[in-house]
Amino acid sequence: MAELRTEELTINMGPQHPSTHGVLRLVLTLNGEIVTNVKPVLGYLHRCFEKHAEAMTYPQVIPYTDRMDYLNSMSNELAYVLAVEKLLGIEIPERVEYIRVIMAELQRIASHLVAIGTYGNDAGAFTPFLYCFMDREKVLELFEMVCGARLLYNYIWVGGLSHDITPEFITKTKEFIKYFRPRIKQVNNLLSYNKIFIERTANIGMLPQDVAVNAGVSGPTLRGSGVKYDLRKEDPYSIYNKFDFDVCVGTGEYGTVGDCWNRYIVRAYEMEQSLRIIEQALDSIPEGDVHSAVPKRVKPVAGESYVRTESPKGELGYYIISDGSLNPYRVKARSTSFCNLSVINQISRGHMIADVVMILGSFDIVLGCIDR
Amino acid sequence: MEITEIYNKLKKVFGDGIGDLKTDLPAYPFFFADASKINAVSLFLRDEESLQFDNLSCLSGVDYDKDNLAVVYHIYSYALKHNIVVKCIVPKSAPVVQTVSDVWAAADWHEREAYDLIGINFEGHPDLRRILLSEDWEGHPLRKDYKVPEFYNGMKVPY
Numbered sequence: 001m002a003e004l005r006t007e008e009l010t011i012n013m014g015p016q017h018p019s020t021h022g023v024l025r026l027v028l029t030l031n032g033e034i035v036t037n038v039k040p041v042l043g044y045l046h047r048c049f050e051k052h053a054e055a056m057t058y059p060q061v062i063p064y065t066d067r068m069d070y071l072n073s074m075s076n077e078l079a080y081v082l083a084v085e086k087l088l089g090i091e092i093p094e095r096v097e098y099i100r101v102i103m104a105e106l107q108r109i110a111s112h113l114v115a116i117g118t119y120g121n122d123a124g125a126f127t128p129f130l131y132c133f134m135d136r137e138k139v140l141e142l143f144e145m146v147c148g149a150r151l152l153y154n155y156i157w158v159g160g161l162s163h164d165i166t167p168e169f170i171t172k173t174k175e176f177i178k179y180f181r182p183r184i185k186q187v188n189n190l191l192s193y194n195k196i197f198i199e200r201t202a203n204i205g206m207l208p209q210d211v212a213v214n215a216g217v218s219g220p221t222l223r224g225s226g227v228k229y230d231l232r233k234e235d236p237y238s239i240y241n242k243f244d245f246d247v248c249v250g251t252g253e254y255g256t257v258g259d260c261w262n263r264y265i266v267r268a269y270e271m272e273q274s275l276r277i278i279e280q281a282l283d284s285i286p287e288g289d290v291h292s293a294v295p296k297r298v299k300p301v302a303g304e305s306y307v308r309t310e311s312p313k314g315e316l317g318y319y320i321i322s323d324g325s326l327n328p329y330r331v332k333a334r335s336t337s338f339c340n341l342s343v344i345n346q347i348s349r350g351h352m353i354a355d356v357v358m359i360l361g362s363f364d365i366v367l368g369c370i371d372r
Numbered sequence: 373m374e375i376t377e378i379y380n381k382l383k384k385v386f387g388d389g390i391g392d393l394k395t396d397l398p399a400y401p402f403f404f405a406d407a408s409k410i411n412a413v414s415l416f417l418r419d420e421e422s423l424q425f426d427n428l429s430c431l432s433g434v435d436y437d438k439d440n441l442a443v444v445y446h447i448y449s450y451a452l453k454h455n456i457v458v459k460c461i462v463p464k465s466a467p468v469v470q471t472v473s474d475v476w477a478a479a480d481w482h483e484r485e486a487y488d489l490i491g492i493n494f495e496g497h498p499d500l501r502r503i504l505l506s507e508d509w510e511g512h513p514l515r516k517d518y519k520v521p522e523f524y525n526g527m528k529v530p531y
Binding site for chain 2: 042046305
């Protein structure tokens with residue numbers, strides 16, 4: 001009999017692969033079924049955002065930010081606009097701030113629904129995926145009502161918003177909150193506390209706290225490791241300091257704090273908190289004109305600003321340098337998924353190939369955000 | 373801790389390795405550091421009991437002016453909740469900056485990105501390759517004087 005071959009095997013996962021959530025290529029080195037090394041290869045979706053931004057005026061960059069993390073356009077716009085406004089030093093009407101928070105939180109729900117749905121899909125559970133997308137559809141309908149677009153909005157402007165919200169939007173949003181609360185429980189029953197799902201995710205891909213902080217991991221991925229840190233609480237931007245909500249962390253209810261299940265469950269918890277914020281904002285929203293502070297010409301003085309925001313996926317920052325002209329001198333996007341993904345090699349080693357799929361899904365990456 | 377206090381502390385330890393502190397520009401105050409001492413400065417920032425900068429929030433490469441490139445570090449402390457901005461200026465003729473990827477793992481990919489798009493060489497980086505562009509791409513697109521090549525592997529680039 002010929003001798004058994006025991007050398008390590010290198011295989012490609014992606015760039016075309018359903019569970020890499022986009023065009024990500026992972027070069028896996030395998031010892032049988034066990035992963036010994038993961039080498040991510042990025043750049044398949046690189047669209048030169050930062051180079052483009054230098055050739056645009058400040059407001060013209062906003063549609064480009066939409067296309068970074070395309071499941072999360074509102075938060076991208078918000079982060080960029082806050083950085084520009086910091087350079088300009090302008091005062092924003094209170095109504096605008098309220099509407100921005102409502103939109104950002106609705107977007108967080110939509111983004112988390114995709115994360116949860118596709119994560120279930122990764123594990124082989126197709127039904128929760130359909131439930132999640134049905135509910136996300138309702139959020140998209142709200143966005144469509146307010147600005148006409150469903151995915152890429154160009155809604156948040158420097159100094160204001162493109163459209164004011166209507167009383168109908170407020171009624172519909174309240175209806176949505178009432179409808180959606182029980183649906184979170186339903187998804188939890190279908191997926192989160194499902195025995196098979198827990199077996200697939202608990203105690204897989206342990207990410208210790210110190211490694212997470214050192215590697216710049218943020219958002220639900222960081223909180224899944226038990227770090228109680230949310231920029232909306234710790235470094236409040238916009239008007240987040242006015243609202244009462246809890247920062248959710250992985251509790252180790254199943255598995256261990258820092259594993260895939262705990263990263264996943266933080267998102268399910270956070271949707272409830274987002275609903276709370278939206279409720280409070282809708283109840284206390286003041287009157288005002290959403291266009292009153294929009295500058296005719298956005299021309300900040302020379303200087304620089306760096307603003308960090310808590311996007312659904314984590315810390316999204318924009319570093320903008322102005323040289324006093326109409327175009328930004330440099331725009332650097334500190335992308336969330338880019339930093340989160342960088343720990344994958346460290347925490348995947350020693351697991352099975354099938355577990356790499358679950359680990360990758362638990363980061364909730366979007367390649368538009370990584371490759372920019 | 374305020375940036376002036378942190379700055380004075382560093383100045384005491386590193387002397388000329390730390391440049392000027394700028395507080396007059398809008399938005400964030402920042403100070404300069406020597407590109408050949410940044411690794412030791414970072415290590416001090418991370419490990420000193422009263423500073424504890426455990427998180428590198430963002431690292432950006434910048435085409436600073438006609439002759440210089442810059443690396444900008446936005447550093448944050450989860451433990452003590454304070455932040456600083458540090459800049460390293462290097463000439464375009466010899467753009468070499470010490471790596472900080474051994475201090476903060478977050479710097480690993482960010483430094484590769486700065487190398488890829490701006491062309492800054494990080495001395496001591498374990499795996500300095502292009503990250504967003506393909507390996508055979510020529511030039512560093514975020515330089516202000518970058519010209520788009522006419523052909524890439526026989527394909528016409530500008531359209």
